Amino acid sequence: DTAVSQTPKYLVTQMGNDKSIKCEQNLGHDTMYWYKQDSKKFLKIMFSYNNKELIINETVPNRFSPKSPDKAHLNLHINSLELGDSAVYFCASSQVGGINEQYFGPGTRLTVT
Amino acid sequence: QKEVEQDPGPLSVPEGAIVSLNCTYSNSAFQYFMWYRQYSRKGPELLMYTYSSGNKEDGRFTAQVDKSSKYISLFIRDSQPSDSATYLCAMTKTSGSRLTFGEGTQLTVNP
Numbered sequence: 001d002t003a004v005s006q007t008p009k010y011l012v013t014q015m016g017n018d019k020s021i022k023c024e025q026n027l028g029h030d031t032m033y034w035y036k037q038d039s040k041k042f043l044k045i046m047f048s049y050n051n052k053e054l055i056i057n058e059t060v061p062n063r064f065s066p067k068s069p070d071k072a073h074l075n076l077h078i079n080s081l082e083l084g085d086s087a088v089y090f091c092a093s094s095q096v097g098g099i100n101e102q103y104f105g106p107g108t109r110l111t112v113t
Numbered sequence: 114q115k116e117v118e119q120d121p122g123p124l125s126v127p128e129g130a131i132v133s134l135n136c137t138y139s140n141s142a143f144q145y146f147m148w149y150r151q152y153s154r155k156g157p158e159l160l161m162y163t164y165s166s167g168n169k170e171d172g173r174f175t176a177q178v179d180k181s182s183k184y185i186s187l188f189i190r191d192s193q194p195s196d197s198a199t200y201l202c203a204m205t206k207t208s209g210s211r212l213t214f215g216e217g218t219q220l221t222v223n224p
Contacts (some may be wrong), residue, residue, distance in 0.1 A: 004156070009201075020149075030172075040121065040216065041121065041151075041199055041201075041216060041217040041219070042214070042217070043157070043201060043214040043217070045211060045212070048211065056211055058134065090156050090173045091156070098209075100145070100210065100212060101147075101159050101162070102203055103158075104156030104157050105156050106155060106156050106159065107154070107155070107156055113142075
């Protein structure tokens with residue numbers, strides 16, 4: 001059973017295109033996140049949703065737009081892709097309260113050419 | 114200045130060595146401290162967590178927090194090739210609030 005799943009796993013696309021990444025969690029968690037991990041392995045939070053409500057919105061270009069149709073899904077749409085968007089994007093989820101242990105998906109490796 | 118500093122390595126040790134991984138931080142409001150392990154081409158997974166200062170041991174792993182020095186450590190005893198991964202420290206101010214990650218240290222344990 002996959003706890004947090006992402007699709008696609010790999011995404012190669014050209015500059016200027018629009019693409020989406022999907023995330024689903026079957027853990028019953030209330031909170032979901034999108035992180036960007038660059039080539040140096042630095043993991044930076046982009047967005048967080050709690051029960052479909054946006055609660056964290058870091059300084060991210062507005063070309064990035066998250067959408068949460070329900071609390072088990074959090075998708076990321078990226079418009080007008082740029083070379084600098086190349087990275088691994090991780091989805092994660094956690095339960096409200098506790099130590100905020102976050103469960104991560106396998107990542108989507110985005111390459112913009 | 115980053116809130117959390119972690120030496121990215123890479124760190125290479127022989128099998129059986131004791132490994133010490135460290136992070137420093139600047140924000141004294143951090144209360145919960147975690148270590149995540151990330152294998153190549155996988156997502157991070159929580160390895161250990163501690164609350165406030167002190168030590169916590171789990172098998173071959175020991176996590177230490179020194180809040181007075183704003184310094185946390187992860188020790189791995191009798192390191193194994195299967196411990197080869199990137200180790201990320203993470204911390205948060207209150208229960209349930211956002212995590213701030215270190216840059217990650219890439220560890221290789223050679224057989």
